[in-house]
Amino acid sequence: MSRDPGAVVQVAGRRPTRQEVNRRHERTGFVGRRSELAVFRETFARDPEEPDFPFLFHVRGNGGVGKSTLVRQWESTAREQASVVTAYVDDDVHDVFEAMEAVSARLSKQGHPLKRFDKQLATYRQRRHQAESAVPAPQPDPPAGRPDAPVPAASPSSMVAAQVGLVGLGMVPGVGAFVGAVDPQQVALGADRVRAALNMRLRSHDDVQLVMNPVAALAPVFLEDLAEVAERCERVVLFFDVYERTGPLLDAWLHATVFGEEYGGLPVNVQVVLSGQLPLDTRVWGDRLGQVTEVSLEVFTEEEARTLLAAHGVTDEPSVELVLRLSGRLPLLVDMLARSDPGRGRGMGDPSETAVERFLKWEPDTERREAALACALPLQIDEDIYRAVVPEAAAQGYAWLRGLAFVSPQAGRCRYHDVVRAAMLRLQRTRSPARWQQAHTGLAELFRRLRSAAEAELGTDPDDHWADAAWREHRLNETYHRLCAHPRTALPGALRESACAVDHDVATLRRWAQIIGRAGLDTDSAALSSWGHRLEAAAEQERPASAALTLILGAPEPDADGRALVYTIRAAERRGAGDEEGALADCEAAVALAPDTARPHAGLGETYRLLGRHEEAVAACTRALGIDPLYVLAYGSRGDAYRSLGRHEEALADFLRAVEIDPRYAWAYGSRAQVYEAMGRQEDALADYDRATEVDPRYEWAIGSRAQLFERMGRYEEALADYDRAVEIDPQYAWAYASRARTYEAMGRHEEALADYARAVGIVPGYAWAYGSRARLHESMDRHEEALADYGRAIEAHPGYVWAATSRGELYERLGRNEEALADLDRAVGLDPSSEWALCARARVYLRLGRHEEAVADCVRTVEIDAEDGWNQMLYAVALRVAGDGQGAEARFGRALRSFTALDEGGGEKAVDARQGLLVLACARLDTGAAAARCEALLGIGEDLIEETVEDLLFLREALPEAGPGVEAAVRRLREAL
Numbered sequence: 001m002s003r004d005p006g007a008v009v010q011v012a013g014r015r016p017t018r019q020e021v022n023r024r025h026e027r028t029g030f031v032g033r034r035s036e037l038a039v040f041r042e043t044f045a046r047d048p049e050e051p052d053f054p055f056l057f058h059v060r061g062n063g064g065v066g067k068s069t070l071v072r073q074w075e076s077t078a079r080e081q082a083s084v085v086t087a088y089v090d091d092d093v094h095d096v097f098e099a100m101e102a103v104s105a106r107l108s109k110q111g112h113p114l115k116r117f118d119k120q121l122a123t124y125r126q127r128r129h130q131a132e133s134a135v136p137a138p139q140p141d142p143p144a145g146r147p148d149a150p151v152p153a154a155s156p157s158s159m160v161a162a163q164v165g166l167v168g169l170g171m172v173p174g175v176g177a178f179v180g181a182v183d184p185q186q187v188a189l190g191a192d193r194v195r196a197a198l199n200m201r202l203r204s205h206d207d208v209q210l211v212m213n214p215v216a217a218l219a220p221v222f223l224e225d226l227a228e229v230a231e232r233c234e235r236v237v238l239f240f241d242v243y244e245r246t247g248p249l250l251d252a253w254l255h256a257t258v259f260g261e262e263y264g265g266l267p268v269n270v271q272v273v274l275s276g277q278l279p280l281d282t283r284v285w286g287d288r289l290g291q292v293t294e295v296s297l298e299v300f301t302e303e304e305a306r307t308l309l310a311a312h313g314v315t316d317e318p319s320v321e322l323v324l325r326l327s328g329r330l331p332l333l334v335d336m337l338a339r340s341d342p343g344r345g346r347g348m349g350d351p352s353e354t355a356v357e358r359f360l361k362w363e364p365d366t367e368r369r370e371a372a373l374a375c376a377l378p379l380q381i382d383e384d385i386y387r388a389v390v391p392e393a394a395a396q397g398y399a400w401l402r403g404l405a406f407v408s409p410q411a412g413r414c415r416y417h418d419v420v421r422a423a424m425l426r427l428q429r430t431r432s433p434a435r436w437q438q439a440h441t442g443l444a445e446l447f448r449r450l451r452s453a454a455e456a457e458l459g460t461d462p463d464d465h466w467a468d469a470a471w472r473e474h475r476l477n478e479t480y481h482r483l484c485a486h487p488r489t490a491l492p493g494a495l496r497e498s499a500c501a502v503d504h505d506v507a508t509l510r511r512w513a514q515i516i517g518r519a520g521l522d523t524d525s526a527a528l529s530s531w532g533h534r535l536e537a538a539a540e541q542e543r544p545a546s547a548a549l550t551l552i553l554g555a556p557e558p559d560a561d562g563r564a565l566v567y568t569i570r571a572a573e574r575r576g577a578g579d580e581e582g583a584l585a586d587c588e589a590a591v592a593l594a595p596d597t598a599r600p601h602a603g604l605g606e607t608y609r610l611l612g613r614h615e616e617a618v619a620a621c622t623r624a625l626g627i628d629p630l631y632v633l634a635y636g637s638r639g640d641a642y643r644s645l646g647r648h649e650e651a652l653a654d655f656l657r658a659v660e661i662d663p664r665y666a667w668a669y670g671s672r673a674q675v676y677e678a679m680g681r682q683e684d685a686l687a688d689y690d691r692a693t694e695v696d697p698r699y700e701w702a703i704g705s706r707a708q709l710f711e712r713m714g715r716y717e718e719a720l721a722d723y724d725r726a727v728e729i730d731p732q733y734a735w736a737y738a739s740r741a742r743t744y745e746a747m748g749r750h751e752e753a754l755a756d757y758a759r760a761v762g763i764v765p766g767y768a769w770a771y772g773s774r775a776r777l778h779e780s781m782d783r784h785e786e787a788l789a790d791y792g793r794a795i796e797a798h799p800g801y802v803w804a805a806t807s808r809g810e811l812y813e814r815l816g817r818n819e820e821a822l823a824d825l826d827r828a829v830g831l832d833p834s835s836e837w838a839l840c841a842r843a844r845v846y847l848r849l850g851r852h853e854e855a856v857a858d859c860v861r862t863v864e865i866d867a868e869d870g871w872n873q874m875l876y877a878v879a880l881r882v883a884g885d886g887q888g889a890e891a892r893f894g895r896a897l898r899s900f901t902a903l904d905e906g907g908g909e910k911a912v913d914a915r916q917g918l919l920v921l922a923c924a925r926l927d928t929g930a931a932a933a934r935c936e937a938l939l940g941i942g943e944d945l946i947e948e949t950v951e952d953l954l955f956l957r958e959a960l961p962e963a964g965p966g967v968e969a970a971v972r973r974l975r976e977a978l
Contacts, residue, residue: 061297243276
């Protein structure tokens, strides 16, 4: 049974709200556009699952034809239906996630919040602020160890750095210091993702993805929440007005949301309405234009115009003819002119006057006429701004202003229609340039005072200022009015602010570009208009920050201090893109232009640090701190440089100073914890991770790093608790699932480990480290085919993944598939010619294939890299003996003996590795008595290490058959112990 789609539905026994009554009144007072109203209203009597249901409208027409008015009427129509919610978005948004946020806010006011989206958005903003303001984290150096031991975490090698433009991944949880070869963790993000983490400002893969590509991370959550609202409501209608401005920013997202599947499915009962002056971009919408319901608006017909005039009491023919002639039947002007003379019998006077002048003359109150003109100058008006700009006699007239036909409400404020505002501005600018300049200067001063008041609460850190939306709004308005008052002299400052806007985010850059262009339009300044257009174009480039900053640097307007700032900001952008050499050139230019400013020196220090030039980093940061002793980020960079130099006490002092300046500097606590870890002060490290999480209870990196430390300490239950907390904070935190899997693996809970690895790669399908780690687990469970498949996936996800190539090569070797092993090891050595692990593995394969000279060549390279490694020397000796050089072999066996003996005497974990080596060495030298003694010394070291030793012994028997009897006896004794 269908209902009347135009009826106001009222629950029995409940009075309507004032808003419902207002909407009903607005609708009954709306004149014209009957067919346009009907085409939308009729959709509420239809089933949205019908194939030809009009789910996407595009309202199109020139400025002033009434698009926004019609769309507001459509929204009123929708809100009058039972269980229909709406969201209205206009040009207050400057990117996709601001649009999603606006939708969420509107729906929340109607009792349907998008809770998960709002939570994820809050996380995004927090992480983005960290990425903008935090210093890169320490990058621990890996200790020496067995090169062929699979390890859960280690620092990236120089090969990985060359491949993906990294200096290190020390801030990413899991990239710590265990032992051995390059761990899969080093390349977990892949080259395409790691670049965003070059400054080590974010410590989790998912945070990097969230900040690097917020739309891809937020849009699916937005759609999931929207689907839940749609389940509870009969219809959800989303309105996107002023689409000629927002379309270039929202087109791709909206097209994907409505027609694509990358973000998820759009509920069938969601309607989308676009409204703007321009046709839809065929490059985006061309394949779907047939599914768009176009609603074209033209000027009023004469009948519609006369009807509207009659509704306002304007019926005398001379007045009607004059309005029709002055307005061109443009609905906005028809309505405005009609309201100005509501049938009071006065003639309209001289028709040569402009519509704006006529309107002001018809208002009998002189003060109100001045107020109407004055209020055209601000971009938006609230009651405080109104009182500040109008004559004192009109100070109580804000309600009157809001009732004018060309004034529309917007988020608690109001704004003039562009057509009327442009005419009023033009009138004032040409009538009295001096008064124009004075008025805009006064407004600039008003917004400066509001900005200063905000700064008094925010503190002195410029990053905190730019992170505050209210402060940015005041600064933006101040900039606009200074440009209007003095277009030429205010431009350098506006360009400097544009560089700071770049440093904040691209949406803020767009705002500054638009405001410069708007000032150019309103002042008829070609220079400002050109800058606005060029900066807007830069904001759409692949690297918008670099494009905009380079554009500013190529202009003559900025002064020396301004150019130094722009160079400094571009250096930070280049560091983030992996271009440290370019960043270095920019920092040097900045320091030359502003030698007495702290920030360029600090940027230079950070760049030196990323280049591994730590002494120079310390010197540059010290110069920065000499200029500004409270520059907390310089303490952080210098502290990390000290850590890299092994100067731990000085690093601790700098981090201590950082938290004294800013006790809520969570990053500094976490970074100091890493220094404590490097010093072996694990309890102190735990205490600092605790402090970091007290400051920020949702600081996943600190929670994950503490979990990792618990894991290293063998405190697996506490590690699991922290990993559980991390995934509770962020259910899409792939790194935490993979790391928890590693802990389960260490506890022997293999099926739970496999389940967590599956979750990790389900969230991030290209998660190379998770594939590599799962391959290692499969291998330990003798699931060789599954292991080979996962190693393959890891290499496919990251072709430069030395660890995976070497590991798969060794597995092929154990399976007797030596040619395939050789191919993988060739690949690994090609990627990292200094990898002792890969070289040793390839040398073994060469020996198995009888290619003795090539085996010797690889062994020569391993001892050139590390002559003190006993395993390198012993393998070299075996290769020499097989190649027929017995004398050379004995010399190398002697070197191996000295290395292993020294480590054995030193005790600790290295002593166990040395005892394994001494057993294999005794068998290689055919010393059965020593071999038997060494066997006894190894009993009780653990099943895994015994199996590892057996594997080494069996290779020795294959390479040196004469060692067979001793090897067999040793293997038999070790296996008896198991």
